[in-house]
Amino acid sequence: MSASQSDRALHRLHDVELAALAAAGGRREFGELVRRHGSAVRALLRRMGADAASADDLAQDAFMQAFEAIAEFRGEGTFAGWVKRIAARLYLKRRQKEARFVLDGQDHEPDQPIGFADAAGRIDLDGALKLLSPAERLCVSLCYGAGLSHAEVAETLNTPLGTVKSHVRRGLDKLRERLAPDGGQAGSRAHG
Structure with missing residues (x-):
């Protein structure tokens, strides 16, 4: 052959x-x-x-x-x-x-603004992930990127399950808000 x-x-x-x-x-x-x-x-x-x-x-x-x-x-x-x-x-x-x-849940501020969509309207997921705290980014990436369950992430990080779930929930909420078609503006006007 x-x-x-x-x-x-x-x-x-x-x-x-x-x-x-x-x-x-x-x-x-x-x-x-x-x-x-x-x-x-x-x-x-x-x-x-x-x-x-x-x-x-x-x-x-x-x-x-x-x-x-x-x-x-x-x-x-x-x-x-x-x-x-x-x-x-x-x-x-x-x-x-x-x-x-760092897995302490402190807010992470980016050094510079990151665009979430290019001129064609494509979503910049990597840019949006950079706006999450390190703990949120890590937990979201492990759950949705590596396919680990919340329990597996908790075991891998030696972190309480509830903490992992909180990081994932907050991270997903931030991503939803940032990646919304209006760039999260409607949500901030409604809550602000």
């Missing part, structure tokens, strides 16, 4: 099949998993607050850890969710190590 035929065959396999083959030593199969999910892992890390270079480094580290532990992946959830959880934990460890990890 030629390399291109082999690549086409890999494209047809499900993630669980690729993971099983990778666990048996298949580097090409694991490479296909990286190709499929690398962008999503980097995007999650960016939404959590990592800059582009850090997101690339952390994604690479996450896939290296996933490769080393691939035999532990049982296919009970998605491979993408599994590797995103690894990446999220690596990000949290790095933040803690850098002593910049």
Whole structure:
């Protein structure tokens, strides 16, 4: 079988099949998993607050850890969710190590205004996420970006479940307000 035929065959396999083959030593199969999910892992890390270079480094580290532990992946959830959880934990460890990890719910003010929609009206979710407090951004990203449940986020962050739920609720409320078609102006007029 030629390399291109082999690549086409890999494209047809499900993630669980690729993971099983990778666990048996298949580097090409694991490479296909990286190709499929690398962008999503980097995007999650960016939404959590990592800059582009850090997101690339952390994604690479996450896939290296996933490769080393691939035999532990049982296919009970998605491979993408599994590797995103690894990446999220690596990000949290790095933040803690850098002593910049904050989960106290303090308001975060951006250094400069961020536009929420471009001229074509597309939503700038990443810009809107930057306006959330670090705790809100982290909890929303883990729940909706990595697909973790509130309980899993609480366990990962070693934070009470109620606190995680509060951060997610406040974060989603802020995102809804900021991403509203009128830029949140109607809500501020109604409440102000």
